[in-house]
Amino acid sequence: MDVPVWVWALTVGAIVAMIVFDFVGHVRTPHAPTLKESATWSAVYVGIAVLFGLGVLVFAGGTFGGEYFAGYVTEKALSVDNLFVFVLIMASFGVPRELQQKVLLFGIAFALVLRTVFILVGAAAIENFSWVFYLFGAILIYTAVVQARSGGHDEDEEFEENGVVRLIRKVVPTTEEYHSDRLTTKIDGKRFITPLMIALIAIGTADIIFAVDSIPAIFGLTQETYLVFAANAFSLLGLRQLFFLIDGLLDRLVYLAYGLAVILGFIGIKLVIHALHTNELPFVNGGEHVTVIPEIPTWLSLLVILVTLVITTVLSLRKNRKDAEAGHVSPTGLEDKGAGRDGLQAQGPGDRDGSPAGARADAPPSGRTAGVTDRSSGD
Template sequence: MSSELIFISGFIVFILIMLALDLGLFATPEKPVSLKRAGIMSAVWVILALGFYVLILNWGHLLHHINSLAVLQKVNAAHFHKLKLNPNDFAGSLQLYRNALGLEFITGYVVEYALSVDNIFVIVLIFTAFSVSPRHYHKVLFWGIAGAVVMRFAFIFLGSTLIEHFHWILYLFGAFLVYTGVSMFINRNKDENIDPENHKVVKLASRYFSVHPQFEGDRFFVNINGKKMMTPLFLVLLIIELTDLVFAVDSIPAIFSITKDPYIVFFSNIFAILGLRSMFFLLVNIIDKFHYLKVGLAALLAFIGLKMLLAEYAELVGLNTARSLLIILAILLISVAASLLFPKNKEEIKRG
């Protein structure tokens, strides 16, 4: 068995174990997740991501079963690392590669983690519109994120295959990200409303399936007179899955601007997604205080898109992954600081 297969298998097992622990140990039935527990779990996920970063720094070469300079050169070329490898120093070249891989992972993780905040804005709207009890948030988010892991896996490796065969598609990704960033900035103050009765998912589900009109605790399905019916909670889950699908269209191209290695894209995505649930419970009651965060996310998407469009020029001016990470962190910190320093006034709060 190759080290690559062991590495990937180990990561998948790790995901399954953490999801099982979350569902079995960290979830308290019929009780909302407390702020304290959300804070602890958020910290745990960040620490695990940093631990994985250290793992890559030391054993990242196992990811592609690199055991010779020839293999390293092949991987370097295939994933557009453009590292200056020393043919007379395999150990040094290997460490250079691992360092680059680690930096790509942590940068991708920061980008994905930041963009997932926008998911939280929408998830709050969905839960509010459907009057979902806070006691059931955890279950919906758990299964929503489990589904998102599967969808992201498919999206990422499809995207990687497209880039491998059609490198020009990166320019389409870049243009799309710039458009999305500009659109997000223009619509930053626009009220977002969700009409449960007229939502497309609700209409589609009602057309082809039997839908129970009332919530039945945390159940997704109920049997009424021998007939299996969806509950509104399952419809909420479907809408959240669709929402993540839409957000994936933004976030996955964004991370391909940082790394072309599909495994690193996948790892950083998954760590960000798995931390989304605990971050939701941490921010759900204070998310409106960060009103400039959407401006920051818009700037982030536009910056990444421009970097993809002007990749050759970015290299000439020295805009490497490390400097990109610093710019990304600066954008996020400025938007958060601006939100805290210049809070909404009462009239703005009333308008939403």
């Protein structure tokens, strides 16, 4: 796929413009978005991603169009999984609901920059070392096993600050209270960072872990750097709105981890098969290509991804309905803890038992959080 420089420039410029618009139009003035606002803008960003994919279909053909849509759907599903961890982080730091948008948007911008670097590095590695497909495949298969064994999430598990966050707390003076939507503040002439900055750093470091399987997964569906970048970018855009839209529904996707395990495992196997077809390792078949097993076509990859996500969602909703009928959970899928989400008040970062509106301290992390939270003793 030959992508002219001007197309790259136009695409990157459009994505940056959308992030800037998101900040100026929605985030600059702190507020808690309504369900209508979140639903509308989520639909807008999904629509833009679909229109882009249709453009790829028209101008680049069905193969590349299929690769883009397979990558976009996979990355979007993984992004939804990331929201479990974001809920934990918001609750742990007591981020007020009206400030959560800023943390999410800054975190998304950081993730986009970080993943762009990973994509460029991954593309260069693939170009020069065919054995990288073995490595990517192994990473995804291992992640799939961890994901399946974890069962998705544990309602009793809480976010624990990782080493990076604890180090920053030690080195940089921090306040215990929020100062509006400011990331830093001056007290008695001395500069401090606020809990909002700490929460942002926590989300940023978490995304480094997420990128470890997200980037190999997309390269397992397409080796076109432009499509890899576009699928990642469009999956991240609108993630802020999606957070508020499905905040109350995250707990209901009880089988999402298993669905993602199937998808990651499938893509991992696909990568290994591709690695065998391009094999150059001397200790594998004497350095010759292994073509006994045919490569998995793009249409089959897209079909497996879509069917898996549909089955996962249907089974999750069915289980929640049965649990509700049995009285284990409320009809909304949330356990009755004595207060609704909207009735909760944001607590200070020092109060780990409190939860801001829209985020529960016992909100479930996903299986992909292995490595995100540090289980060693805190300070």
